[in-house]
Amino acid sequence: MMEKVDYGNWVSVRFVVVPGILGLLLAVWAVFLPYVGIPAGVFSLVSLYFLHARYQFSPRGRDVQARVLDQVLTRLPSGSEVRQVLDIGCGSGALSIEAAKRYPTAQVVGIDPWGRGWESSKRLCEQNATVEGVADRVLFVRGDAASLPFEDEAFDLVVSNLVFHEVRGVRDKKRLVKEALRVVKRGKWFVFQDLFGWRAVYGRPDALLGAIRSWGIAQVELVDTTGPARVPRALKLPFMLGTVSVLYGRKNT
Numbered sequence: 001m002m003e004k005v006d007y008g009n010w011v012s013v014r015f016v017v018v019p020g021i022l023g024l025l026l027a028v029w030a031v032f033l034p035y036v037g038i039p040a041g042v043f044s045l046v047s048l049y050f051l052h053a054r055y056q057f058s059p060r061g062r063d064v065q066a067r068v069l070d071q072v073l074t075r076l077p078s079g080s081e082v083r084q085v086l087d088i089g090c091g092s093g094a095l096s097i098e099a100a101k102r103y104p105t106a107q108v109v110g111i112d113p114w115g116r117g118w119e120s121s122k123r124l125c126e127q128n129a130t131v132e133g134v135a136d137r138v139l140f141v142r143g144d145a146a147s148l149p150f151e152d153e154a155f156d157l158v159v160s161n162l163v164f165h166e167v168r169g170v171r172d173k174k175r176l177v178k179e180a181l182r183v184v185k186r187g188k189w190f191v192f193q194d195l196f197g198w199r200a201v202y203g204r205p206d207a208l209l210g211a212i213r214s215w216g217i218a219q220v221e222l223v224d225t226t227g228p229a230r231v232p233r234a235l236k237l238p239f240m241l242g243t244v245s246v247l248y249g250r251k252n253t
């Protein structure tokens with residue numbers, strides 16, 4: 001039987017289980033100490049919220065993941081000049097694999113630290129690439145967006161989807177954008193989707209664009225993608241998809 005791809009869910013099951021268990025334990029405790037009922041209710045609501053969010057993101061639910069990813073795919077450059085592609089924070093490989101399908105002669109590298117159990121996450125990426133028929137041109141490696149293990153100007157196209165805000169230990173997320181741009185060849189492309197509209201993380205959008213231009217990149221656009229991706233109201237919180245935008249452009253020659 002033909003295996004199916006599994007691109008996972010961007011909302012980890014931990015966000016449902018951990019507050020759910022805490023809510024239950026506190027609810028039992030509240031039988032003896034009624035005021036504990038308040039945190040019990042809060043934890044239970046958090047758990048229910050993330051359960052709903054998982055349903056919204058899932059291909060078996062509202063498939064928001066595919067619609068959001070599509071906002072990157074529609075901005076990929078066309079043409080055969082794309083030979084080397086890097087996908088930063090590749091997750092289960094969805095964007096790396098789509099890029100390999102889009103550019104049939106390109107070599108694609110997907111990089112992610114994957115955390116605990118990283119071997120099975122990497123294996124899942126490889127299985128997905130096999131099912132999609134691109135395993136011979138996609139390489140998945142363990143690595144960190146904060147310090148990419150590549151030389152300057154190594155790639156024709158660098159992409160990343162909803163990763164930079166998740167990178168721990170780097171307060172100034174603009175640094176991650178700068179690091180990603182470092183590995184783009186001169187005259188070549190980048191398409192990054194992240195929570196660029198979340199001011200607590202990235203500051204003002206015009207300041208972000210100003211910083212990127214000051215690094216010598218003249219062609220850069222920032223577009224709010226909440227509308228085109230039809231982000232449901234429940235996911236419009238800033239740390240979910242309420243501030244999602246695509247930053248794309250081309251490095252100066």
Ligand SMILES: C[S@@+](CC[C@H](N)C(=O)[O-])C[C@H]1O[C@@H](n2cnc3c(N)ncnc32)[C@H](O)[C@@H]1O
Nearest residue numbers: 010089090091112114144145161162163166167
């Ligand atoms: C919301 S998921 C998106 C995954 C993938 N880009 C996609 O579109 O399906 C965020 C990803 O960022 C990765 N990530 C977290 N910290 C990272 C880091 N320091 N460097 C690279 N990726 C990281 C996570 O492991 C996870 O796969």
